[in-house]
Amino acid sequence: MKMNKIINLLSRNKSENNIEVYGWVKTFRANRFIAINDGSTILNLQCVIDFEKTDKSVLKRITTGAAIKVIGDLIESQGSGQKFEVKVNHILIIGDSDPDLYPIQPKKHSLEFLREKAHLRIRTTTFNAVMRIRSVLSFAVHDFFQKKNFFYINTPIITGSDAEGAGEMFKVTTQNYNTNNDVKEDFFGKETHLTVSGQLEAESYAMGLGNVYTFGPTFRAENSNTTRHLAEFWMIEPEMAFFNLNDNMDLAEEFIKAVLEKLTLKCEDDLLFLNNRYLNEQKNKPSNQRSEMDLIEKINFVVKNSFKRISYTEAISILKNSKPNKKNKFKYKINEWGVDLQSEHERFLVEKHFKCPVIIYDYPTKIKAFYMRVNDDNKTVRAMDVLFPGIGEIVGGSQREERLEVLKKRMKELHVDENELWWYLDLRRFGSVPHSGFGLGFERLVQFSTGMSNIRDVIPFPRTPQNASF
CATH class of the missing domain: 2.40.50.140 (Nucleic acid-binding proteins)
Incomplete structure (x- = not known):
């Protein structure tokens, strides 16, 4: 049978x-x-x-x-x-x-309680639905890139480089605690960490395969107990040879729409359940904090709208002259060009001003990473962020700096060790080409797609400060 x-x-x-x-x-x-x-x-x-x-x-x-x-x-x-x-x-x-x-038991359980029972919470209707959606989204990511003839590559989990230059990395060592052993005596003979990004390695493979993508775990030793941060999470990072910033923005928009559209076709019952859950959750919030759209409307808002593209300079002008800024409603007031945008600013642009997803490009050099291509004005870089309703930034990317001397200058300014990234510089010495890429935190996408308010509830076993159970 x-x-x-x-x-x-x-x-x-x-x-x-x-x-x-x-x-x-x-x-x-x-x-x-x-x-x-x-x-x-x-x-x-x-x-x-x-x-x-x-x-x-x-x-x-x-x-x-x-x-x-x-x-x-x-x-x-x-x-x-x-x-x-x-x-x-x-x-x-x-x-x-x-x-x-x-x-x-068949009764209402708090999400906090269920996090303590992460090995059993998959038996609940909510987590059953969330993890099925996570699975469908994961397959949709691979399906999109494979159909576009991208090659899936596996970048190292253990690395000697810090792609972000942030320094918030988990150290990998076989040496005992509280010892002053020479790092040369350690397993790898040098200081190593868990990766924060596979981007740099993916760039090297794009220089031979053309279009590649990574989809794997990354790690941040950021001591943040918030609803938006995890110590271990999954990143989607495509890198494309011969792509400029406009090509990059086109691909990011097409990619996001494709995977979310696949979700609406494959997970109708799960989305209906989570939509009702989302609406009930919104009712318990103060009226000024409630979303104007339900979960399914937010997904369709992204799928069916063209993304508005504006420069960082235009964004600052809009925000500076906005009512919330003039009336001191923003927690972080916009006073001058050059500041980093916060989630509240990004959401205002998407939800209130343009009423569609937004891509901001050409950010100030001083607030972006060393590998982003410097524009001719020497004040901005060819960076771009994709902004969504409810969360703000969901994708960050850029055209990469392909000019050797400019890259070396940026590395020096940001105190990035040339000796550690000698191989990355080699990519600019031998057949360098314009190339671009972006990164998307997969859990942020799952969180957006399910309406879950805490990112710890969209990954099977969340890793956070003081928590590595299961």
């Missing part, structure tokens, strides 16, 4: 006898109605058991969280809410679940 997935059973167009299905018990009502779920869909399958013909010892073991096997007949449901149900002919308890100990 063939095992069936619930998603396939519920999509059938006719009844069928003698089917076999496995799942975990969500609820057991009136000693008769068992709701089970196997993770294939947000929808539960109702299994109707004849308790008078079932051993009482078996009935007692049908508890929330228990794993069961059901053999029965798939019939049209007598009740509302589901198309089909299963009339149980035989039931087998595969794994018991003690109701006095199992923490994920």
Whole structure:
């Protein structure tokens, strides 16, 4: 007998006898109605058991969280809410679940509580939906780039370079704590860290393969306990040879729209559930903090609108003259050109001023990384950020600096060690070409797509300061 997935059973167009299905018990009502779920869909399958013909010892073991096997007949449901149900002919308890100990009982649990039970929270409807969406988005990323003939490359997790120049890196060592051993005696013979980005290595492969992308874990030793930061997260980083900044912006817009559109086509039931959850969450917020759009409207807002492109200088002018700035409503007031934009400024531009996603380009040199191409004005670089409703920046990228002497000058200004990045400079010595790329934090995309308010709830086992459980 063939095992069936619930998603396939519920999509059938006719009844069928003698089917076999496995799942975990969500609820057991009136000693008769068992709701089970196997993770294939947000929808539960109702299994109707004849308790008078079932051993009482078996009935007692049908508890929330228990794993069961059901053999029965798939019939049209007598009740509302589901198309089909299963009339149980035989039931087998595969794994018991003690109701006095199992923490994920059928009641409302706080997200804080569920983070402490991260190994079991996937059994809840919310996390089931979030992780299915994460999976679909992940596949959509690969699908987009593969169809465009990009090559997927795996960049090192352990590195001797700091791509961001931020210095917030996890050290990798085999030496004991509190020792002053020579670093040359360490495993790699030099100071090494967990990577903050695969960009620099991806650039080197773009110089031979043309168009490449990475999609892997990255790490930041940033001591931030916020709803927006993780110590371990996944980054999508394409790098393209012979691409200028406009090509880069075109690709970023096309990419984001494609993966979100795939999501709306593949995850309708999950999105409807999360949309209702999002609306209920918004009701509990002060009126001035509520979103003007629901979750599905926000996704369609990105998919169906053309992205507005403005220079950093234009953005500063708009913000400086805006009502919130003049009335001191911004937490960080815009007084002068050259300041870094905050999320509140980015969201104002997207949600209030342009009412569409925004790409800001040509940022001041002083607030951007060493590898970004310097413009002819020597004041700005060919950087770009993509801004979304609800969160602000979701993508950061640039045309990379392909001129050797200019790059060396920038590295010196920002105290980046040439000796450490000798190989990166070599890319400018041998067949250098204009090239561009961008980075997108995958969890930020999942957070946007699911409406979850805390980024710790869109990755299976979040890594944050003072927390590396599971």
